[in-house]
Amino acid sequence: MEKKLLSFVHALRHGGLKVSPGELMDALTSIATYGIEDPEQFYILLKATLVKSETDGAIFDLAFRLFFREEAEKPGDLQKPDSSTGFGTSTDGSGTGKAGMGRASRALYEAVTKGHSEDLISMAEKILSGLDMEEDRVDQLLFQLKVKMEWFMVENALERGGEEGQENLQLLKDLEQYIRYRIEKILVEKKGDQGLKDLLTEENLMEKDFAALNEFQVKEMEKRVARLAHQLASRYSYRFKASKSGRVDMRRVLRKAARLGRTPEKLLYRDKVMNKPSMIVLCDISGSVSVYSAFLLQLVYAMSRRFHDLKAFLFVDEIAEITAQIKTNHMREGIGQAITQTRCSRLGISNFGQVFELFNQNFGHILDRKTTVIILGDAKNNWYPPRQEELKLIAQKAKQVYWLNPEPKEKWNQDDSIIGLYGKYCQGVMECRNLDQLEQAVRKIM
Template structure:
């Protein structure tokens, strides 16, 4: 068991979960005291000793299923004899129910409507038996099965039934969860340790490309980004200034004593002053980086409530300020409103040089020697004149420029990418395409 446990820990580590040697020792001591016979207690002991952050729980649960559960647990609605009691179905031609369905979708629809849990499991197992795991991810394999079962027609039918179809739609979700877990087991069975490693890596949201998230992962990532923003926004830097009371300023006292040749008559004091950085954000929202921009704006939204001196601008080939919309309402509504209201595109393709000129002309007065200018963009200028002198002029007015580039480094300075030209005027140019990189970038900013 110790060997299996260490393999489990190593898999979590390689997938991005931080586990220290001390935590492994604590885990082994806990298991020595309580044993491993009771499955639920075993799960709780591992989680309590190895997982520090709630954001790592989904990854832990996935690894635990793959390592320590022989069989995939069926969701409760699929094990109860009277599970899918369902509601009255619509009739053909009514605009609801089975109208327009094929043979596979009718079979799936009827099985849910009539509470036939064994048939539902049988339909799932039939598809799984035909599945061959290759290089595809779990999401792709699940999609293949859904297409074969004509899943989406059934899903749409329950949606059209409104409230009457909600419970049956829930059964469909439970079946989807069962299929996902079974596919994960099949991948490990067919590909061994490599399959297990691939699955854990695919679910590692800290390292996953923000542009490759599925719907469920996007919602989880939004929560993580909000927590990250609140955490980082509280990381103010401090400096000391002379004061009438507080901490003794030994440097000044000793300097005075050295000049006088004796102990000074009075002490010198200093006190902490919170140094809140001035931040200006320029965010490209053209199609190639739109997903990354949405997550950065969520960060900006949370930080705007902590930093009074934070200004936000969106751009494509023109520029518009969205500071006020990002300070009001729930985060999703605020980001959506900012993106909808911004009038920053005429032709719909990026023109960085023109944007930098417009920013300097219309908003140059807000720049200050203490300002940190943050730019998010891939620097693909669509063969327009780069006007790098505009960014150089801006850099002379601010403390520093940090450029966040969501493109992989391997693609920098290829085709119409001119990040090398613009990087000459920046303090830092950082690849920023996943949560880990985003966190590192924001730490530099604040």
């Protein structure tokens, strides 16, 4: 068991969990004390000793399933015996029945609405046996299976089926979860340890490209961004300033004594005050770059109490401020609406030089020596004039400028990328494609 547990911990690290030797010793001690006879207790013991945060629970559960579960578990209603809900008998084309469905979707619809969980599993297993497992990505294989089962037509019918439709939709979601577990098992059986590492690496959200996230991973990533923001927001920096009380400022006292040639009549004091800078964020939302901008804005705005003032702008070839839109809405929804609805593009392709010129003309007055400017963009200027003097002007007015680039470093300064030209006026230019890089960048800036 010790050897298997060591392999298990190694797999967790592939998934991005930081498991220390001390935590591994705690796990071994708990197992030695309570044993492994009770599967549920064994799961709880390992999770309690090896997982430090709620956001790491999904990776732990995936690794635990693959290491210690012999068969794919049946979630939710799939564990219940077959039942009949009586729903789904309509065929009148009203939007809640089977009208217009094909053979596969009719069979799936009947099984879901009548609660025939065993039939659902049999149907899924039959399709699984015919899938080409050369594709080693779970999401792609799951999508192929859904297409063959005509899944989306059934899902659409249930979504329009009222309260009963929502209940049946949950059974369909449970089936999807079961199929995902089965695909994971099949891939590990096929590829062995390498398949296991591939699955866990694929789910390592700390190092996964924001643009490659699926629907479930986006929701999990938002939780992680919120947690990271909470951690970073509590890490304040401080500076000293002159005050009427507090610590004696010996440097100033000695300097005054040297100037006067005698001991000053009054001592000079200093006090520690919290440093809350002003922040301006400029985010490119052209093409796939908007995904990276969304996560940066979520992180920065979740840390808003950390700043004296925070303003956000979106740009493509024009620029628009979205500060008010985010502050007057729920943060995540506000950012999403701003990215999809804000008009900051005339031609639809990036023009950084023009954007910097427009920013200086319309918003240059808000810059001062306490302002930190963060620019997120790939610096692909589509062969337009770079107008680097406009970025230089921003850098001269602001305290510091940092550039976060979602492009891989090996693609910088190739073709129409001019990040090297703009980087001359920045205190730092950092690659920012995933949560790990985003965290490192924000820590450095703050």
